[in-house]
Amino acid sequence: MSARTTTRRRQLGAMMRKLRARKGMTLEEAGRLVQVSKATISRYETQEGPVKWPVVEALCREYGANDAELNAVVGLAKNAKQQGWWASFTDSIPEDMSLLLTLEDEAVREDHFSCVYVPGLLQTRSYNTAIQQANEMRLAPAEIERLVDIRMKRQEILSRAKPPHLWAILDESVIRRVVGSPQIMCEQLDHLLEANESPDITLQILPFAKGAHTAALGSFVILGGAEPSLDVVYVDLHVSSVFMEKDEELDRYRLAFDYLRAQALDMAASSAMIRRVREEM
Numbered sequence: 558m559s560a561r562t563t564t565r566r567r568q569l570g571a572m573m574r575k576l577r578a579r580k581g582m583t584l585e586e587a588g589r590l591v592q593v594s595k596a597t598i599s600r601y602e603t604q605e606g607p608v609k610w611p612v613v614e615a616l617c618r619e620y621g622a623n624d625a626e627l628n629a630v631v632g633l634a635k636n637a638k639q640q641g642w643w644a645s646f647t648d649s650i651p652e653d654m655s656l657l658l659t660l661e662d663e664a665v666r667e668d669h670f671s672c673v674y675v676p677g678l679l680q681t682r683s684y685n686t687a688i689q690q691a692n693e694m695r696l697a698p699a700e701i702e703r704l705v706d707i708r709m710k711r712q713e714i715l716s717r718a719k720p721p722h723l724w725a726i727l728d729e730s731v732i733r734r735v736v737g738s739p740q741i742m743c744e745q746l747d748h749l750l751e752a753n754e755s756p757d758i759t760l761q762i763l764p765f766a767k768g769a770h771t772a773a774l775g776s777f778v779i780l781g782g783a784e785p786s787l788d789v790v791y792v793d794l795h796v797s798s799v800f801m802e803k804d805e806e807l808d809r810y811r812l813a814f815d816y817l818r819a820q821a822l823d824m825a826a827s828s829a830m831i832r833r834v835r836e837e838m
Contacts (some may be wrong), residue, residue, distance in 0.1 A: 576620040610634035665780035687737030761821035
């Protein structure tokens, strides 16, 4: 099974499980309503096997999905075999990253909190190259270039006709940590200043002066769908990644992001801080 199919099927299965659970139905009850077996419903909620989009649509209607949810889930079912731009890079992309790219490809917004590095969507090529070169697992120059190519290609979602809105909150340490060299860092800070002028990007800095904060344990991304029920949280644990989709998990990270947004500097003050840090480089 291709990486694209696997990741779309994983997302589709997760949404089907969530909608059924919200309705309070068992597998057997759901199957009876659309005249398929309990085993078929179970298979639709996993990553295994093909799906028939009319059955998915019928299930969504029985589950009480709204129009946005129905369109998103049926769209996943119809395009389960469609491959994304990263198909040619699958030998370099782990499964969790492939899932992130699939979710990101369909997101209408992304909320990022970063406490170590600039978010990948806002990194310059030189900055990302320096990060790859600092990897504890030494990589060949050709492999580093390939990984950087993937990161740069990923950024093309920001130049679409209808790009997702990117809201990025960076801990002050992110803009002060010199990655690669002062020259590379100045270029990266200039790129952040330019990004903060885009109508589709909101950038805030969380200053050290704010002290302890709600997300001190790590960076995370909320990938937003057309409806809040389609949201997924991505947490990068460096050695592994975790995707969260339960309502209580989503509520926790949404609340955390709201607190961070309130604590961080506004856009103008954030750009002013970036300029000051650049002058100090």
